[in-house]
Amino acid sequence: MNLCDFAPEYIRSIQPYQPGKPISELAREMGVDEAHVIKLASNENPLGTSPLALDAMITALHDVALYPDGSGYELKTALSKRYDVASEQIILGNGSNDILDLAARVFLKPGAAAVYSQHAFAVYPLVVQMIGAIGISVPARDFGHDLHAMLDAITPETRIVFIASPNNPTGTLSSENELFQFMERVSHDVLVVMDEAYYEYLPEANKPDSIEWLGKFPNLLITRTFSKIYGLAGVRIGFGLTHPDVANLMNRVRQPFNVSSIALVGALAGLQDGEFVQKSYALNRAGMLQLSDGFRKLGIEYIPSYGNFISFQVPGDANNTLKVYQSLLRQGIIVRPLGIYEMPHHLRVTVGLESENKRFLESLENALGEIA
Secondary structure (H helix, E strand, O other): OOHHHHOOHHHHOOOOOOOOOOHHHHHHHHOOOHHHOEEOOOOOOOOOOOHHHHHHHHHHHHHOOOOOOOOOHHHHHHHHHHHOOOHHHEEEEOOHHHHHHHHHHHHOOOOOEEEEEOOOOOHHHHHHHHHOOEEEEEOOEOOEOOHHHHHHOOOOOEEEEEEEOOOOOOOOOOOHHHHHHHHHHOOOOOEEEEEOOOHHHOOHHHOOOHHHHHHOOOOEEEEEEOOOOOOOOOOOOEEEEOOHHHHHHHHHHOOOOOOOHHHHHHHHHHHOOHHHHHHHHHHHHHHHHHHHHHHHHHOOOEEOOOOOEEEEEOOOOHHHHHHHHHHHHHOOEEOEEOHHHOOOOEEEEEOOOHHHHHHHHHHHHHHHHHHO
């Protein structure tokens, strides 16, 4: 036996998370100029980074020899004012994925269970498996969460339920009424992680008052991120809002200085950049219409989305899906295959700039012609 054989079997059997293909990788593989490649695979903001955040981060580079504020005092204070919660209710993370990981470390152990939906974010089963806990995947309903079935799937061993709203990669949305009823019915000894990474892309009429629920449900953890609409995916920062007792436990297992000084100042400045957020929201709404119209003209079925991405079905079998994906790569367009989400006939595309969406649709038409 070698050293790795002594690692737990549940660790050795983990399939690592596969991010979207980087632009540089595709350029190397295809021998093309990086400037020719359009990446629409990772739900990044096509407008880039908030200008206020970018300026703040550039200034902060002068102090990178110093450790960051491990408590994140200034950002927590700003978040506290923005969302009308106490600082003691806030956990900062290296992206919102870090918050998901912290929740699993605190509340799961071998033999415990977590419930999540089929076609939901791939990190949920990953953080469950790395603890050696039991993952319970509940069949989706119309590519979205079946909250009634998820409630029924909870066992005495269940300690966490993960809910993504909007859901990645399908873009589906659970209504405010459905979510509230779920919270009222779930046992208070089960932590409900409400993943709202794409919350800022929702129209006002579709935004649940989830933060107001924190006072009623001490078992609710809301996670959000600066990676999407604020354009800070590269510096990795997100946060969680929850009951102070839950936050206290999660902060105990949080790595010291888990958020860099650059990320802290970037998030603080980005939080104040309402103009950039509104511009990003408007661009996304227009781009979603552009892509949806394009799919209809091409006769392509798609899943109506509330995020900054849209998943569409390739006609024919899974082999056709792979051919279309590879054809798009050859044309310099990176999208996301969804086989790991049990959606082998679908691809997901991020909403880009108008010109990027146009080129994607033209490339998709070419790809479909190749398999016709």
